[in-house]
Amino acid sequence: MSDPTPLLFALYEQASVGCGGAPSLWTHPADERLAINSLSYWTNLARVADQAHLDLMFFGDVLGFYDVFGANADAAMKWAVEAPANDPLMIIPALAAVTENLAFGVTVSTSYEHPFSHARRFSTLDHLTNGRVGWNIVTSYLSSAARNFGLEQMIKHDDRYERAEEFLDVVYKLWEGSWANDAVVADKSTPLYARGDRIRPINHSGAHYRVAGPHLTAPSPQRTPLLIQAGWSGRGRTFAAKHAEMIFTAKSNPHEIRQGLEDIWAQAQARGRSAEDVKSLTVLRIVTAKTQIEAQRKYDALQSNYHLQAQLVSYAGDTGIDISRYADGDPLSTHTEGMTSYVMHPDGSGKPLTAGDVKQRFANVTRGTDLILVGTPQQVAERIEEHARISGTSGYMLNPLISPGSLEDFVEWVVPELQRRGLYRTEPHRGTLRSRLRADGRDHLPDSAYGASFRFGK
Numbered sequence: 001m002s003d004p005t006p007l008l009f010a011l012y013e014q015a016s017v018g019c020g021g022a023p024s025l026w027t028h029p030a031d032e033r034l035a036i037n038s039l040s041y042w043t044n045l046a047r048v049a050d051q052a053h054l055d056l057m058f059f060g061d062v063l064g065f066y067d068v069f070g071a072n073a074d075a076a077m078k079w080a081v082e083a084p085a086n087d088p089l090m091i092i093p094a095l096a097a098v099t100e101n102l103a104f105g106v107t108v109s110t111s112y113e114h115p116f117s118h119a120r121r122f123s124t125l126d127h128l129t130n131g132r133v134g135w136n137i138v139t140s141y142l143s144s145a146a147r148n149f150g151l152e153q154m155i156k157h158d159d160r161y162e163r164a165e166e167f168l169d170v171v172y173k174l175w176e177g178s179w180a181n182d183a184v185v186a187d188k189s190t191p192l193y194a195r196g197d198r199i200r201p202i203n204h205s206g207a208h209y210r211v212a213g214p215h216l217t218a219p220s221p222q223r224t225p226l227l228i229q230a231g232w233s234g235r236g237r238t239f240a241a242k243h244a245e246m247i248f249t250a251k252s253n254p255h256e257i258r259q260g261l262e263d264i265w266a267q268a269q270a271r272g273r274s275a276e277d278v279k280s281l282t283v284l285r286i287v288t289a290k291t292q293i294e295a296q297r298k299y300d301a302l303q304s305n306y307h308l309q310a311q312l313v314s315y316a317g318d319t320g321i322d323i324s325r326y327a328d329g330d331p332l333s334t335h336t337e338g339m340t341s342y343v344m345h346p347d348g349s350g351k352p353l354t355a356g357d358v359k360q361r362f363a364n365v366t367r368g369t370d371l372i373l374v375g376t377p378q379q380v381a382e383r384i385e386e387h388a389r390i391s392g393t394s395g396y397m398l399n400p401l402i403s404p405g406s407l408e409d410f411v412e413w414v415v416p417e418l419q420r421r422g423l424y425r426t427e428p429h430r431g432t433l434r435s436r437l438r439a440d441g442r443d444h445l446p447d448s449a450y451g452a453s454f455r456f457g458k
Contacts, residue, residue: 004422007388008395008437010056010105010281011049011407015088018080020060021285021399022365024310025302026080031402042091043098045404050099052411053428055436057095058105058136058228058397059088063112064144066317070324073144079310081317089121096129101428103436105134105228105246111160112140112149115170116211122225123175123217131221131432131443134246136228137239139164141339142317154320161235166206168243172454173202175224176445178215180456194218200456223444224451226433232260240278241267242450245437246394250283252371253346254391257282261392273448279437282387284396285372286406288380288413299374302365302401311362319343328356365401381417388423 013019017026017033026033035041049057066081067073076083092104104125108118125133139160140146146154155163183198202213229244231237232251240247241264251257257280265275287302289295316323320336321343331352332343345351353361366372371387373380384396400406418424429436432443445452 004385006425007384007393007418007423008055008279008281009424010058010395010397011045011054012058012060012283012397012399013045013088013403014060014062014082015086015091016062016080016082016084018082018310019400019403020082020314022302022306022311022401023081023314024079024307025305025365025401027307028302028305028402030405033403036086039091039094042095045407046095046099046102048404048407048411050102050428052415053425054102055395055429056103056105056134056433059091059107060136061085061088061107062142062145063109063140064142064146064148066142066313067144068320068322069313069316071322075309075313076317079307079313081310081313089125092125092133093128096132101132101430103132103134103226103429103433104129105136105226107136107138109138109140109145110164110167111155112145113167115167115209116174116213116216118167119171119174120216122171123215123220126220126222126225127217131434133222134226134228134433136230136248137164137168137243138230141320143320157233158235161239163208164239166208168451169206169454170202170204170209170211172224172451173204174211174213174215175219176451177454177456178202178213179219181219184218198456221443222432222434226437227451237264238267240264241273242271244278245434246279246281248281248283248397249393254387254393256346257391257393271450273446276439277446277448279394280392281395281397282371282391282393283399284384285399285401286380286410286414287372287374287401288377288409290376290413292376292379295375299365306365308359308362312359315342315358315362323355323358326355328354328359330355332358377413377417380414381421381423384414384418385421385423 017036062082062085065073065083066076069075088106122135143154180198184194185192199214204211226245227243228246229240230248231239249257261280268278287295287299289298312323318339319342321332331354334343334352343352345353373383398410415424419426435441435443
């Protein structure tokens with residue numbers, strides 16, 4: 001039998017007091033998220049993650065308040081549900097400066113950014129991090145975000161993906177097709193910085209965007225940042241199969257994860273890509289201690305600081321359904337532009353959940369269908385190993401229940417046990433983020449990638 005391959009591990013974060021996993025747990029006495037406005041809070045997290053050889057520190061983000069529950073933002077502000085939300089793009093360069101190998105992923109919406117400024121911003125980040133950056137492509141689901149950007153209502157689900165497709169075409173043209181590989185000479189003696197005949201405008205004219213170009217930034221180490229995506233709907237999977245190099249899933253059932261991944265891999269292969277080109281991370285929460293009794297005590301302390309209303313505020317924002325208006329026996333509406341998969345019953349019946357189902361699902365800190373492991377380091381590592389074997393996931397996204405405690409517990413207790421099993425690397429990954437995930441070690445998109453079709457000279 002061959003030796004096991006180390007799994008990928010990432011840390012999920014948001015630049016907000018109420019992080020997305022269980023937003024009310026900032027009330028826990030050991031949690032330090034009230035310090036999110038302090039740079040030292042973030043540099044401490046990044047250093048711990050870097051020294052522990054985590055692969056990625058990932059930032060989720062939102063562009064509006066969770067104001068669906070009760071038709072206002074009062075409860076969201078009470079519980080700090082993914083709020084207040086600072087800009088994670090402003091934090092990453094500072095963290096790159098104090099870490100050596102940790103990579104960074106960040107969420108940016110295609111619905112409310114412009115592709116020209118977005119492309120420049122990520123090229124700059126890719127330069128400053130020496131290629132340690134990935135972009136989580138989202139289309140956004142909050143109606144409050146739409147209003148913040150001057151829209152009367154949110155763009156419909158499938159229309160958001162159509163807009164995203166054109167957005168991707170534009171940034172590919174800028175990142176891959178605007179500057180030739182030999183455009184930059186940077187010769188002081190000539191003097192010649194760049195050859196104008198090897199830099200070209202893109203002259204994009206589409207349904208949503210008109211961009212002349214050329215790209216304003218010289219080619220960065222990866223050119224196109226590593227492309228990350230989390231959509232699990234049918235349209236989301238199709239988008240992932242075309243573009244994504246890493247996908248996230250918040251499911252817990254390993255067989256369901258395997259089925260979804262195999263669907264995406266098959267679609268990717270139909271496009272001429274390899275299944276190996278699409279890595280995956282499964283959201284994971286861990287409560288661990290030296291003994292089972294101590295781990296259970298930690299869990300009980302979490303539960304005593306967990307508040308259902310905060311979770312229902314989060315659910316209402318995610319789905320666009322004001323659950324406060326439903327009696328427990330009422331089935332939820334399936335007419336939503338939010339996260340439709342969160343509304344349907346997990347048994348595959350095609351029936352929507354009732355409000356009571358949702359309240360029962362979120363009655364405790366386990367947060368419904370998400371994967372949470374409570375136990376000793378040995379128990380946690382064993383379950384990770386078994387889950388990965390069945391699901392086929394490439395690794396796990398640690399969603400901290402308290403910060404920095406959840407990360408520190410993982411590093412102190414679980415990492416050594418995973419290393420003993422060959423499931424966690426003992427040396428850091430180096431190089432660009434893309435090169436670490438590819439067997440060929442390439443910094444740039446592979447030739448089979450859709451974005452590669454836009455390269456200079458194609």
